[in-house]
Amino acid sequence: MAASWRLGCDPRLLxxxxxxxxxxxVGLVKVALGWSVSRGAYWRWFHSTQWLRGDPIKILMPSLxxxxxxxxxxxxxxxxxEAVSAGDALCEIETDKAVVTLDASDDGILAxxxxxxxxxxxxxxxxxxxxxxxxxxxxxxxIPKDVGPPPPVSKPSEPRPxxxxxxxxxxxxxxxxxxxxxxxxxxxxNILEKHSLDASQGTATGPRGIFTKEDALRLVQLKxxxxxxxxxxxxxxxxxPTAPSPLQTTAGPSxxxxxxxxxxxxxxxxxxxxxxxxxxxxxxxVIAKRLTESKSTVPHAYATADCDxxxxxxxxxxxxxxxxxxxxxxxxxxAAAVTLKxxxxxxxxxxxxxxxxxxxxxxxxxxxxxxxxxxxxxKDAAAKGIQEIADSVKALSKKARDGKxxxxxxxxxxxxxxxxxMFGIDEFTAVINPPQACILAVGRFRPVLKLTExxxxxxxxxQHQLITVTMSSDxxxxxxxxxxxxxxxxxxxxxxxxxxx
Numbered sequence: 001m002a003a004s005w006r007l008g009c010d011p012r013l014l015x016x017x018x019x020x021x022x023x024x025x026v027g028l029v030k031v032a033l034g035w036s037v038s039r040g041a042y043w044r045w046f047h048s049t050q051w052l053r054g055d056p057i058k059i060l061m062p063s064l065x066x067x068x069x070x071x072x073x074x075x076x077x078x079x080x081x082e083a084v085s086a087g088d089a090l091c092e093i094e095t096d097k098a099v100v101t102l103d104a105s106d107d108g109i110l111a112x113x114x115x116x117x118x119x120x121x122x123x124x125x126x127x128x129x130x131x132x133x134x135x136x137x138x139x140x141x142x143i144p145k146d147v148g149p150p151p152p153v154s155k156p157s158e159p160r161p162x163x164x165x166x167x168x169x170x171x172x173x174x175x176x177x178x179x180x181x182x183x184x185x186x187x188x189x190n191i192l193e194k195h196s197l198d199a200s201q202g203t204a205t206g207p208r209g210i211f212t213k214e215d216a217l218r219l220v221q222l223k224x225x226x227x228x229x230x231x232x233x234x235x236x237x238x239x240x241p242t243a244p245s246p247l248q249t250t251a252g253p254s255x256x257x258x259x260x261x262x263x264x265x266x267x268x269x270x271x272x273x274x275x276x277x278x279x280x281x282x283x284x285x286v287i288a289k290r291l292t293e294s295k296s297t298v299p300h301a302y303a304t305a306d307c308d309x310x311x312x313x314x315x316x317x318x319x320x321x322x323x324x325x326x327x328x329x330x331x332x333x334x335a336a337a338v339t340l341k342x343x344x345x346x347x348x349x350x351x352x353x354x355x356x357x358x359x360x361x362x363x364x365x366x367x368x369x370x371x372x373x374x375x376x377x378x379k380d381a382a383a384k385g386i387q388e389i390a391d392s393v394k395a396l397s398k399k400a401r402d403g404k405x406x407x408x409x410x411x412x413x414x415x416x417x418x419x420x421x422m423f424g425i426d427e428f429t430a431v432i433n434p435p436q437a438c439i440l441a442v443g444r445f446r447p448v449l450k451l452t453e454x455x456x457x458x459x460x461x462x463q464h465q466l467i468t469v470t471m472s473s474d475x476x477x478x479x480x481x482x483x484x485x486x487x488x489x490x491x492x493x494x495x496x497x498x499x500x501x
Contacts, residue, residue: 056141057106059129061115061122064095065407067286072120073128074099078110081138084131091117091128096286097374098405106131111138121282187213195220201228283371294431298350299475302429305487307494309445309465315497319386326390328467329365329419332442333389335494337361337381339486340415346486347414348477349435355477364413364433365393367400374400375433377413386500421445427468437474438483440490443467 061071072094078084084104093102108131115128122128132138184192184199188211192199199211202219206212222228280288312331319326340347340361348355361382364375376396378389399405418430421444430441445467452462469490473483493499 056111056144057108057131057133058127058144059090059102059131061124061126061128062093062102063124064093064100065097065411067290068095068097068124068282070121070123070282071095072282073115073117073122075117076113077101080110080113082110083134084108084110094282094403095407096282097407097410098400099403100407104131108133109136109138111136111141112143114143183209184211185213188216191216191220195223197223197228281371283374287372290434291431294434298432298434300429300432301473301475301478301480301483302470303473303480303483303487304427304468304470305491306466306468307491309467309494311495311497313445313465324387326386327393328421328445329417329442330386330390330393331494331497331500332419332440332469333363333365333378333381333393333417334384334386334500335490336415336417336440337363337378337384338493338500339490341382342489343482343486345482346438346473346478348437349414350437350474350477351435355437358414360414362413362415364410364416364436365396366416366418366430367397369401369403371403373418374405374410375413375416376400376405376410416440417442421467427470429470430472432472432474437477438486439472441470441472443469 064071074092074094076091077089078091084090085107086104088104089101090104090110091102092099094100110129111132112130113128114130115122115126127143130141130143132141183204185206188199191197191213197216197219199215199219202211202215202222204211205215219228309328312328316326316328316331344357347361348357350356361380363378363381365378367374367376376399378384378392378396381389384392396405396409399409413433413436416430416433416436416439418439419442420428421442423444425443426446427443428441430439432439445465447463448466449461450464451459453459469487471483471487473479478486
């Protein structure tokens with residue numbers, strides 16, 4: 001009876017038969033096997049049978065952003081042998097934009113951590129861990145053969161001593177052994193050939209030992225006065241180039257150039273001419289790639305305007321009295337959003353084939369972090385008030401600097417703003433963030449004396465607080481005329497804060 005039992009049944013069914021207490025399940029086992037055995041002994045036999053174990057659940061490096069190609073495992077939040085439930089945080093993954101928590105999709109036990117925390121440049125789809133179902137032997141789980149661990153990141157090895165450079169000696173047509181060789185300027189060569197003279201009869205006075213035209217003319221004068229005789233060297237038989245002797249190598253000029261650059265040695269002071277390699281984070285690599293693509297593929301056009309912030313500063317002071325703290329940049333964000341709502345033709349993107357008008361007004365705000373420039377998004381900025389925009393900017397800026405931005409908080413956006421006014425920059429131009437069509441570069445506000453007229457028509461000098469903004473636009477979708485009208489409307493909205501209410 002025991003020999004006639006088929007071993008190809010579903011392992012989950014077997015676990016159901018033997019995994020629950022009670023006489024009913026034990027009885028089912030007895031009926032199926034045709035023998036009587038204690039439940040504890042059968043449980044040990046069941047787990048000692050390798051072919052009854054289910055396949056482990058693979059934890060793969062996920063794609064957490066559209067531009068992500070690699071990820072870094074920052075920290076494991078669970079340990080091997082620890083039970084996990086669906087939705088539990090397993091580890092922290094550094095993407096090309098932020099640090100995101102990877103959650104478990106199934107219940108079970110974290111059986112194996114394949115990629116240790118701190119590992120970098122893990123390709124998408126690489127195996128980073130294994131989960132087994134509860135009750136299985138997690139200590140003896142095997143890594144599937146079809147998905148192996150990613151290759152370990154190679155550590156910087158000690159530089160090998162560079163071989164001696166092989167210097168080849170060119171064979172010249174005319175050269176007498178024992179005579180000095182000069183680097184001849186074209187004019188000097190013509191003069192020497194015309195008067196049948198040799199450069200070795202004179203002295204090279206040019207930079208880096210070059211025999212100049214003046215040196216050749218000096219030789220001609222000496223020949224005419226009879227102080228030197230005509231000398232035309234006879235061509236020497238061609239000789240096979242050999243390795244230079246120590247005497248020949250030291251007879252060169254006193255300003256030799258290295259054949260190969262020197263190599264720095266880790267852990268030792270840098271030698272002259274060496275450099276220190278700085279490891280680049282995923283964020284900086286992606287930023288560098290996208291900026292290069294933007295400048296090389298997007299036709300940038302620039303337009304600049306000066307805006308008077310007198311009214312904005314007055315409204316800001318009134319809000320401070322009511323204990324409402326907002327910045328000038330919050331007014332700029334609001335003014336840009338309102339202007340985009342008035343001019344939807346600028347609220348567009350380029351999808352590779354043509355322009356696409358966007359149904360939302362989401363402003364991307366550039367935030368400088370230790371890992372690079374990030375652009376969290378103020379969603380539906382045109383519908384938000386100044387204080388609500390200020391609170392959103394503060395919260396998102398802190399999350400960006402802490403590396404805690406969620407993908408939906410930095411992906412997308414229809415218009416970007418980069419403000420360097422707090423760093424004392426008067427004006428600058430910014431690079432467009434594709435597929436967006438525009439980015440507004442904002443400088444600092446500065447006092448400027450302007451000649452104005454009072455009510456009686458008398459001229460007088462008055463101080464104004466001006467700010468310079470420069471818009472970079474994609475000429476494929478926002479031409480110069482449209483960009484000019486946008487800046488004119490933006491200037492009017494910013495200088496009249498009542499329009500931003």
